[in-house]
Amino acid sequence: MIRIFALTVFALFAIGAAPPAQETLPGGARLAWWKDDTFPLVDLAIVFPVGHRNDPAGKSGIGELLAAVLERQLGERIRPMGASRAVQADEESLSVGVHGLSSDAQELWLALWSVVSRPSWEPGTVERERDRVLDRWRHLRDSRELLAGLAFHRAAFLGTPYSRGAVAGADELRKIGSADVIAHARSLMGAPLSGAKIVVAGQVKDAMILRQTVLESISKNAASEPNVLTPPSRAARSGGAKPTHVRVVDDGPGELVSLVVGVDPAALPPIEGDRVRVAVCDARMRTKLHELLKIADGTRCHLEVHKEASRIAVSVATRTDLAVQAVTEIMALLASPPTEEELDRAKRKVDGAEQIARTTLPGRVSEWLASQMPVAPAVATKPAWSISAAGDGSVLQRVFKKGGYREILVLQPDVLIRTGR
Secondary structure (H helix, E strand, C coil), X not given: CCCCCCCCCCCCCECCCCCCEEEECCCCCEEEEEECCCCCXXXXXXXXXXXXXXXXXXXXXXXXXHHHHHHHHHHHHHHHHCCEEEEEECCCCEEEEEEEEHHHHHHHHHHHHHHHHCCCCCCCHHHHHHHHHHHHHHHHHHCHHHHHHHHHHHHHCCCCCCCCCXXXXXXXXXXXXXXXXXXXXXXXXXXXXXXXXXXXXXXXCCHHHHHHHHHHHHHHHHCCCECCCCCCCCCCCCCCCCCCEEEEEECCCCCXXXXXXXXXXXXXXXXXXXXXXXXXXXHHHHHHHHHHHCCCEEEEEEEEECCCCEEEEEEEEEEHHHHHHHHHHHHHHHHCCCCHHHHHHHHHHHHHHHHHHHCEHHHHHHHHHHHCCCCCCCCCCCCCCEEEEEECHHHHHHHHHHCCCCEEEEECHHHHHHXXX
């Protein structure tokens, strides 16, 4: 998913709509600079155009482990300065950033660059982070919503570079050792840094000195060996889930079911703007779906947008006996064109949020970074719905069969978590 770099550590600087000052550095990296003297604070970040999709086949989770190593080591390096860090890995990119006093800008950059270009690989470093990720992964078993979401993601993005997600499964993650992560880090951090974005935002009193320091760091890196990145991993192509197909995660007895229903937005009536589409979806589901089902909890719409594939989905928890009715209503609400009133309300809501975002430095930086991520144009297709449900497997099988579903794939939570299947 194109997750706009989470500049959550930024203070909210009020600025105008001016674009950043930009220049291309040796090796192909681009420097983007937003200068603002409102507060004596600065943010520095490097955004690499390599994400989970570039994890080698059979070794998904390498990018997640590298991000965890960098986050921990960066935190240790900048702690004496009272600074904070933000490290985020997603399908398309890896973002590593720091936030602190503008008077520490030089030291913050050197700390950031040192950790990114030469992380410590002491014995046990990768293994400790791997155990932490595995522990979080095991806890997916505690949430039906997460289990349904995992099953949905696997089905919805089957045949694309995104079906594995951050981690394909615990079994695959356990096989990753220090040598794998080190090799991945060297290929990522090696020269040239073509396509990488270096972001400076906030107050920098000695801007020329900081710029020279950045240039020296990048120039030394550009003199090293070229990086060889792993091409995106792809699963076998598939036509996608049919409307009669559903994945059921058998999570044991219970009266409630967690559902996720989604489709490629290109197969739906056109709506201008991703945010407007999500706003229309949210409004419909929180009103009409609740009215129809009488019992619905945690209803939300979410949109995953990648370079090569996109999906819009609706999550909801309801009574198990209402599962088929809920799926039918969600599909109908997603597939029907929005009314003028719905569009007007959604646009006003989105416009208001965007206007607020554009008055802050984080909003401007995030908007710019998002614009730098190319997305393949939408191509209209026949609806290929992906449906997943987590709950009482035996009851759900009966409910869906009675509702006309003939292809019901039953998944066991432990197996799904271990293997991703």
